[in-house]
Amino acid sequence: MPRDNILKTMFLITLAITLLVPVIDYQFVHVSFNRLLVQNTEEEAQRAAGHLQSMLLSDVSDLTKDALSDHFAHHAGMAKNDFGFTGLRLFSKEGEIIYSADSSDTGEINSNAYFHKIVAGGKTYSKFIKRDTGTFEGGTIKADVVETYVPLMKEGAFTGAFEISYDITERHNKLNKAVLYFSILPSLMMLCFFVVISITIFRLDRNIIERKRVETELILNAEKLRISNRELQEFVSIASHDLQEPLRKVTAFxxxxxxxxxxxxxxxxxxxxxxMMNSAKRMQELINGLLSFSRVTTKAQPFVPVDLSRVTKEVLADLEVRIEQTGGHVEVSDLPTLDADPLQMRQLFQNLISNALKFHKTDSPPEIKISGTFVHNNENDPPLLRPDGESCQITVEDNGIGFDNKYAERIFGVFQRLHGRQEYEGTGIGLSICRKIVERHGGTISAMGMPGEGAKFIVTLPVRQAC
Structure with missing residues (x-):
């Protein structure tokens, strides 16, 4: 899998960095810091040598043991305390030790090439060595020491040199710890980074697997639903024919x-x-209602531009007799043109207006208001209402008997009735058909009401259907 390759590559990179960082630190960083430490120590030695030369050797032209003053050792000891060095030697130009803090060294000759070629040439020379040093307990330990040879020049001529030693063990140990710390820290950070990335990728993989599982289930369920709907439609079609024939005979006979x-x-x-005749009539109405409900999808027409104002006028013309019988009045505002199924729009308005005429108060004629307005879609709208699109909100409001708002969702269910058949005729399918039509168009329908105060139905439909 690609993610396995990514993890493998990241592991190899992390391993390489983990191994290379300590090597780089000790081969380059540690060496550079050591060089810097020796350089700083060398500068301290040069300052100490300059002080000693100006204080004790300013009048000495030829460095010999006899040329040193009696107070040289005393002042050298004071300088040792002031500058913090651990060892001091004074060499003649021939390399003979004419003074040493350790008197046993006096008289020895430094015959090393660095002294006669580098130091005698007027250049400071430093070297890093391990030297045995005593402890308070009487033991011996290895100390890190920097020996710096500072040439003494007079009128451009080499007259001798100071060898000043500094014990840098403590500073060197701190440097080693710092280098070790900065070697381990990046490695640990890379390791932690690798672990975090691994956990993240593992979780992502798990989420992807879970999402694929859910998607597969959704596809399977959608296929099952499609098959179920097809079987239901076939059943309704068959039932409509098989039931209507004996029903016609019952009615006829x-x-x-x-x-x-x-x-x-x-x-x-x-x-x-x-x-018996009334029951047969109700059965016929139920069958016709079920057929109408199923035909919302099985007999659907393509979406074309539909003038809702014209559709409403045609519906009102069909309901003219019913409106006159109830003494009703229907007020229609300008309605827009939108992409829709013309026959289903007609069925939608006919069901909503018929519903308002049916559930009117006995003591007052029905007053129905139909209006429409444009609204801009947002992210909380149904998926088919594109967030960047425009919708039309249609309101059908009446002054009828109303209903308790707690039934606002229930009334859209198939065969759901809030009143008995003796009070109001109908099958309880009309509003279910309305919802199915609206949902097929990618819109929404909702209702609100109050007992005795009328009802309001709000239909929201996209002005333009997605291609």
């Missing part, structure tokens, strides 16, 4: 029976016959 044999039936028999 019931009508013939009522026409030809009503005179031989008593009052109870006539009541039974009337109930």
């Amino acid at each position: 019931g009508g013939r029976f009522r026409t030809g044999y009503a005179h031989v039936l008593d009052e109870k028999g006539l009541d039974y016959l009337e109930r």
